[in-house]
Amino acid sequence: MIDTPLFQRVADEIADAGRFLYSRGWVPATSGNFSGRLDDQHYALTASGRHKGELQRKDILVVDRNGDPVDSQLRPSAETLLHTTLYQHFPECGAVLHTHSVNATVLSKLAGDADEIILEDYEVLKAFQGNTTHDTVERIPLFPNTQDMVQLGKDLAQRLEQQPNIHGFLIQGHGLYTWGRDMNETRRHIEAFEFLFECDMEMRRCSR
Ligand SMILES: [Zn+2]
Numbered sequence: 001m002i003d004t005p006l007f008q009r010v011a012d013e014i015a016d017a018g019r020f021l022y023s024r025g026w027v028p029a030t031s032g033n034f035s036g037r038l039d040d041q042h043y044a045l046t047a048s049g050r051h052k053g054e055l056q057r058k059d060i061l062v063v064d065r066n067g068d069p070v071d072s073q074l075r076p077s078a079e080t081l082l083h084t085t086l087y088q089h090f091p092e093c094g095a096v097l098h099t100h101s102v103n104a105t106v107l108s109k110l111a112g113d114a115d116e117i118i119l120e121d122y123e124v125l126k127a128f129q130g131n132t133t134h135d136t137v138e139r140i141p142l143f144p145n146t147q148d149m150v151q152l153g154k155d156l157a158q159r160l161e162q163q164p165n166i167h168g169f170l171i172q173g174h175g176l177y178t179w180g181r182d183m184n185e186t187r188r189h190i191e192a193f194e195f196l197f198e199c200d201m202e203m204r205r206c207s208r
Pocket of ligand 1: 031032033079098100174175
């Protein structure tokens with residue numbers, strides 16, 4: 001295992017994020033996966049099937065740009081290619097978090113055949129990097145769920161070309177991906193998304 005001070009710092013940030021996200025109920029039953037950039041060629045990523053509230057350095061491995069493990073017997077998450085696609089598309093991306101919350105899962109199913117969810121006129125939209133006003137529209141691409149991560153990675157790359165200013169995407173009946181320049185920004189993004197999803201769900205309940 002690569003065990004440099006940089007890896008240790010990034011792995012500890014991932015484990016800390018895992019404890020927080022698990023405590024909020026957003027990564028139940030070993031679901032979700034998290035990563036942090038080490039350099040242009042390498043990323044620290046959670047191993048498959050680990051309890052996300054109890055992560056330790058030994059549960060985190062290094063993968064290369066192709067998603068292949070580097071100097072590790074651990075099996076990377078099945079969704080590794082989505083992480084590497086994001087790092088390669090956004091040179092400034094420093095961390096990626098993927099959660100399976102109730103609100104993200106239900107909202108994505110309620111969207112039916114839509115290919116995006118739109119959130120607008122919420123003060124919390126300012127939490128997303130680059131947004132300076134509530135008077136903005138946050139478009140969240142929605143992809144059908146699949147186990148074919150190669151194809152989903154290609155679909156994601158294509159969508160990122162078309163919509164470079166997004167902060168996250170949803171996979172239907174599955175969960176949310178978001179990213180940021182570092183782990184703190186990414187955690188802020190995931191909290192903002194979850195707050196907005198909760199608001200959107202509440203609005204739907206109230207407007208019945
Ligand atoms: Zn997932």
